[in-house]
Amino acid sequence: MKDINLFNLALQNLRRKPYRSVAIGLCVAVMTGSLFAATIILRGVQTSLSVGQARLGADLVVVPTGYKAPAQEAFITGQPTTFYMSDQIEAQIADLPGVAQTSSQVFVQTLTNASCCIGEFFLVGFDPQSDFTISPWLVTHLDGQPLGPLDVIAGDRILLREGDGATFYGTNFRIAGVLERTGMGIDRTIYVPIEGLRQMIADSAELAEETLTIPPNEISSVMVSIAPGADVIDVAEAIEGNLSGVNVFTASQLNQAVARQMQGVMGITFGVTATLWLMSLLLVGLIFSLIVNERQRELGLLRAMGARGRAVFQLVMSEAGLLTGMGGVIGLLVSGVLLMSFSRLIQLRLRIPYLLPSMLEIIGVEVGLLALALFTGALASLQPALSISRMEPYAAVRRGE
């Protein structure tokens, strides 16, 4: 040993029992890693929701009766859904007090095997004249040119970029812009100007394998923004009270829908990780009382050589700290890499909105969890470390014989 000191002594002791050290390290790694994943996913959902809620752009969304849940699902996860109602409804809503702006959208059947794009996505017709929910969020768009009927806007996950061409139902479109990522369903949606959409529907009989049959006077939803000073709930009640055959949901209800959806998953996840934490605490505690027990004589010898009680305490604590610290770092690294690589899979599988939190926040969570891992080691080894450091050297030497 080059430098002989307490730290190196601790390191040496861990190497002495490699399997045991690795087992403890792994246990702490699994605990820290899964806690990290659970926290980041939860925060990812919250981040996505706050971005998505702002991105919805509308205070209220009006859909046909009975389609509230699928519509919310479509916004949250991009799960395609179709339902229709008369376009008269938009004008009726616009006449109600407290309503500032309205814009209608038309949802089109699932596209699963379009030649342009990978995976399932959602085609939505919107009205560029009245729209206030999509255009403000373009991150890139063709400079200065107004949106033509065949210029579409793609969500971030569509894998098409500005200027690309794309054919839907036999009609050729051009990507005019790409939306900022939200982690929500919007990312997997292509917004088509209503004029182009109607043309595509009309041409589908001739150009597409599958004919679209959406009557030209039907729409799927109406996005509503309310006037300053008006109350969201009042306006929502007014719409449902005055118009028949419609349901209204608010932007904040989207959150509640996600929260409901998340409750089960997160409850189980945190239950499991809390159990894992308790188990690692117990395991590390048990193993360290074993370690201290079997090394009593040796630690007593150190005391006889002049080590203070405090030094022996530090030695045991550094061993615990080293193990749990290294386990924690490994857990965070592995879990971090997995999270980054599979973030899209997580979103698809869990059917949740998910946006990776900011780097600063991730680092914050990492530091916090590393502290938790170290704290676990300290807590678990505190009792054995204290008891050996307080034992008389002679008793320690003798008991270990």
Add this chain to the structure above:
Amino acid sequence: MIAQNDIFLKNTDMQESSASSALIELWGVSKHYQQGTEIVKAVDDVSMQVQAGDFVSITGRSGSGKTTLLSLIGCLTAPSTGGVRVFDQTIQSLSDSEVSALRAERIGFVFQFASLIPTLTALDNVRLPGIFADSLVGNKYALELLDWVGLSDKRNNYPAELSGGQQARVSLARALANKPDLLLADEPTGNLDVETEWEILSLLRDLNLSQNMTVLLVTHNPELAKYGNRHLVMHSGDLSESYEWLQEKGVEHA
């Protein structure tokens, strides 16, 4: 029994305040252990003094309390009753740091049984006490010590790779690493051959004579015991001056 003299006092209520130049001073020291329902008096009401520079041999039957006595003197354990003074400090009045400092800087302890740290090489074992003292033990000095016990060629061997006698010699080198004033050697020659035994004894004599190091040596070998300038005998927790030794030295006794 035996006449009291200036170097040996038994069953005397010596006060802590009594001025003396003794390096070690015990008064009315007992160490009791509970063994089941029985109370074992490992050391029973012992009072003694050892002067700086003494070479004291201690013999006695197995279980008579020799290791316990040495541990009391080496501040490894506290007496059940009575007082221990070493280097003019009353142990009971010192804090853990102060006692630890005393052990680290001034007392070297050679244990009866193998006491090397298994994860460290012979050389690192000798360097080890340095981390508990004011100054580290340099590689060079540690090597000198190993050389002095005749083991410099085993410096990179782990304890498991050393023979019992070699381990004992490394332990001795380690006990000397922090240049102690007092060496407590508990049967350092325990189960060694006669030749090695004498080798170690001569090393101890050398330290005592050339560096004026105070040495307390526990041994089972009565021949070795003769080489001290004092010979004490333990008997069931009782400590007394060796009768033969007193006779040889011509000290009168009642």
